[in-house]
Amino acid sequence: MSIYVAHRLFSAHDRALAAGLADRIAAKVGPDRVFLPFCDTDEEDLVAEVKGRRLFELDRERLASLDAMVAILHGPSLDDGVCMEIGHAAASGVPVIVLTTDFQTYSLSEAGPHLDFPDPLLQAVATRVVRVPKLGPPTPPPTQTESRFQSFQARNAAQTITALDATVDALLDLPDDTPRLVGSPAVIGAPVYVEASPYTAWGRDHLAKACVDVGHTVVVPQRFTAPDPVAGALADLTAVCSAARLLADVSGPETPPGTALLIGAAVASGVPVAAFQPRPTFTHAHGREPNWRNLMVQYAADAHLDNRDAVMSWLAT
Missing domain, CATH: 3.40.50.450 (Rossmann fold)
Structure with missing residues (x-):
């Protein structure tokens, strides 16, 4: 083990x-x-x-x-x-x-x-x-x-x-076999999953609109509005792991916990990740390069985006 x-x-x-x-x-x-x-x-x-x-x-x-x-x-x-x-x-x-x-x-x-x-x-x-x-x-x-x-x-x-x-x-006491929680890999034409930050006033619309403007279909979180939040969360996890891309707004004092979790799930599933934050913050430790926020989140993301033009460029590639 x-x-x-x-x-x-x-x-x-x-x-x-x-x-x-x-x-x-x-x-x-x-x-x-x-x-x-x-x-x-x-x-x-x-x-x-x-x-x-x-x-x-x-x-x-x-x-x-x-x-x-x-x-x-x-x-x-x-x-x-x-x-x-x-x-x-x-x-x-x-x-x-x-x-x-x-x-x-x-x-x-x-x-x-x-x-x-x-x-x-x-x-x-x-x-x-x-x-x-x-x-x-x-x-x-x-x-x-x-x-x-x-x-x-x-x-x-x-x-x-x-x-x-x-x-x-x-x-x-864990059982020998634990069922896999997530869905199948992404297919051609799969949607972009857009994860908003609870710390921002602008909500998810600005990123979702950018995706639609480029011609992508969009999936947004269900867990915060579903009658059963846990069932909605499992639907979000499945959606991310079978998405074409994950576009995550990580704005705020730290990457929101659910957003960070979905970034990890996307990485494990081979789903490209872009982290959006208009005003990045850095962490510093002796002997280490300045890290764009938490280093696990930093290096898990394929792209760091800080404005709409950068978002549009990433979505168009």
Whole structure:
């Protein structure tokens, strides 16, 4: 069994949490069968002419040969790199277990069905969601040597241990065969899937109109308007994986989680991807070239577009 642990990389506590999970899994299946990004790509000491691209290539090599993925996702702002990796795994027929300790649930309307994540795509593709939203049991009253903060820390540590152990159990209980979630490859004349950004005021119409103006048919997301958001999300996933192209608006403080997931699914399915963002933002890390947003999203996209003329040019090729 080859297992990929997908997690947010950019702070010490996130890496430590993922390492704890990877170590528990390794104790059950063997350390050579577990891949932990950043740790196993040795990012701090890696030497490469274009380091960000090399990191993407190393991670993608592992994504192409998995038996299972375990992904850590917390809170309403989900890591776009992890979501991209989840989409790649789901489109490849790889089972995905998602771990969350978020105590909130989410809905698309006030009275709508509750979901574990803000975008129903995460719910739709997850083989299993391990959700441990409650702290560990209260400890006895603090002693003279233990503050209330230490007691609260202990309850959070107990919650974390419970979540990690439950995730390992869920991984070991996976069935031998997991059905493929996506549709057939694209055919000649397949539509362009246009994914809007929830962070922009202009919505999807400007990109959809550009596609129509060039002569393409267009498919747009169903999951935000469907009576059953999860069913709509599965329809979106199937549509992307059989589309002629994916045109994704990644505007906003980060690539929206569902958009990042669909980018990963498109890459795994061989569907060309263009990422549209009029005002790009860059990330910087020691020894790495400036990355156009998250490096997994950056190098997954075939084109980066920042205006209508660039969109029209890409669509015409």
